[in-house]
Amino acid sequence: MLAQATISPTAPTPLSYHSGQPVTEPSDLWSTATRQTCARNRSIYSEGDPADRVFKVVSGAVRTFQLLEDGRRQVNAFYLAGEIFGLEATGDYRFSAEAIVTSQILVLRRDRLTLRLTNEPALMGDLWRITACELERAQAHFALLGRKSAIERVASFLVSMGERSVTNGAIELPMSRQDIADFLGLTIETVSRTMTLLEEQRLIAMPSARRIVIRDRRPLMALDS
Amino acid sequence: MLAQATISPTAPTPLSYHSGQPVTEPSDLWSTATRQTCARNRSIYSEGDPADRVFKVVSGAVRTFQLLEDGRRQVNAFYLAGEIFGLEATGDYRFSAEAIVTSQILVLRRDRLTLRLTNEPALMGDLWRITACELERAQAHFALLGRKSAIERVASFLVSMGERSVTNGAIELPMSRQDIADFLGLTIETVSRTMTLLEEQRLIAMPSARRIVIRDRRPLMALDS
């Protein structure tokens, strides 16, 4: 039944995508993928590896990042349940991916995807849209890294996480302060201090370091610009 | 003849793309585009406009950027001769584009492109690759904005410009110091001071503010990381 399913370009199923932009994909794209469990901090692929697989997070969380020669790290993105990563149009992976916590991921071999593309060219439009969506999110991150203050960066991050994964009122952060710092272009100490500041201002509450409750959304959104 | 031309996915013509990554596109993609002259600082499209056109720079230079509410500006990219911009998979432009200097650009209507895509699905793969290439370049910019010092940012910028447009030994910068600052996430003063520093260190020479000669490439590349 899975193999027989045909894709109509007019009847895609909606995919909740983490940029907030609805993206469509064929419902059975992942039916031929294999499921895999990745331990915490386990590498999924590394910069320079041939880009022969595409991934979708089932549960857990993944980070993609690049390292400068002296060890400085830039986290490019976090991927949560339902989100797709590792989709390159061609060539090698240009960044590395690691599981942040023990995660379940779907792995789709690139050659299977290519095969599907040959039979169903319309599918390529969907993949293009996924890439375009990622580009959009990336460019929006430019303004954060290039022009925002520490408090604006942290507020933007919390608002974004709040839109992506809330469990009964609280944001569960799977990533460490170091991950957040490397994503926001700050140091771990600045992230920590800024979160304390937001708590003192009663905009958020922190039942624990990894659990954040947004108490007053409005001023946080304002900081988000 | 133009209309009759068929596209073979195995015989694309190479397109020099500014990320340094070779990208292919059908040679006649722009044959139905109209040529247009854009005066200096003239808006080409604005954030929120329907993304109904795709552009290619013939001569001159273009910047894409976003504005925060309080006027802070982030320049996302510069586009020089031969480079494509405004290619969105769907929806509205999410950033604005302006001519930096008086420029000639090719304008391809989106509906014509869509028509082509219907007849030649293979073309979509090429467009996807262009978007993926742009994404790659965007993500590489993350490390610069998030983790590099002022001198590293300026050095990276000059090396990148040197690879894209050199006229008899000198880099001709079409953009102002303010444009560069907004691209690198710095202030105009820091950009100016940093360039002076690089000149004092004999890594570059500045016959004029807009003409840069790279005198010692090695240490500049090292700063580029």
Add this chain to the structure above:
DNA sequence: CGTCCGATTGACAAAACTCAAGTACTGTGG
């Protein structure tokens, strides 16, 4: 209960920003 690791806090230093002044181009009109 103690250890370990991640997170927080404090004191100080450095990098980049802000504000302000001065210099050097560019183009225009006399």
Add this chain to the structure above:
DNA sequence: CCACAGTACTTGAGTTTTGTCAATCGGACG
């Protein structure tokens, strides 16, 4: 050709923000 105006760029002085280094706190787990 020169004088002037306007803009862009450079430089300086002082401030702010963020980073660095070091110590402490606190929850998770054996």
